[in-house]
Amino acid sequence: MGHAAVVFFSRDGSTKRAAEVLANRMGATLVELHEAQASNPLILAAPIWAGNGNPAMNGFLDQADLRGKTVHILTVQADPDHGSSKAVLDHYRRRVVEAGGTVGGTRAITGASPGKTAEEPAIRDALEGWEIG
Numbered sequence: 001m002g003h004a005a006v007v008f009f010s011r012d013g014s015t016k017r018a019a020e021v022l023a024n025r026m027g028a029t030l031v032e033l034h035e036a037q038a039s040n041p042l043i044l045a046a047p048i049w050a051g052n053g054n055p056a057m058n059g060f061l062d063q064a065d066l067r068g069k070t071v072h073i074l075t076v077q078a079d080p081d082h083g084s085s086k087a088v089l090d091h092y093r094r095r096v097v098e099a100g101g102t103v104g105g106t107r108a109i110t111g112a113s114p115g116k117t118a119e120e121p122a123i124r125d126a127l128e129g130w131e132i133g
């Protein structure tokens, strides 16, 4: 397996914070969604909006060629019970497989209310124990 990248979209900064923690932990490159490049594995990280996948991540998956890539998927949302995360993660799983990728694993974490950014210690705790290599 080659060099890892964490690919993320973030409006208010919580998902960016989670992506930074993961990239540091893995020695991976941090890539904003619009500049996603040829790396393997990929960690896709995006907030849940209105109980759905994020339009920015959906747009990326519309045009992504993920053949031969292992893809891990992270959702960030305000709801501490992670409502709708299962449906959203299943949606992304299907999209990744349609694009030719293999899903390595998924994780749903709590970020913050809209307009707020979660504190880094809380993000670190939420990501604790996620085995992504």
Ligand SMILES: Cc1cc2nc3c(=O)[nH]c(=O)nc-3n(C[C@H](O)[C@H](O)[C@H](O)COP(=O)(O)O)c2cc1C
Residues within 6 Å of the ligand: 009, 010, 011, 012, 013, 014, 015, 016, 047, 048, 049, 050, 051, 052, 076, 077, 078, 079, 083, 110, 111, 112, 113, 114, 115, 116, 117, 118
């Ligand atoms: C337009 C919009 C819709 C949202 N819808 C939901 C939702 O359905 N469920 C939820 O738990 N959080 C929802 N949120 C909250 C975000 O998922 C949460 O603030 C997350 O931490 C944002 O990540 P970011 O800081 O990386 O942008 C919504 C936020 C916005 C801006």
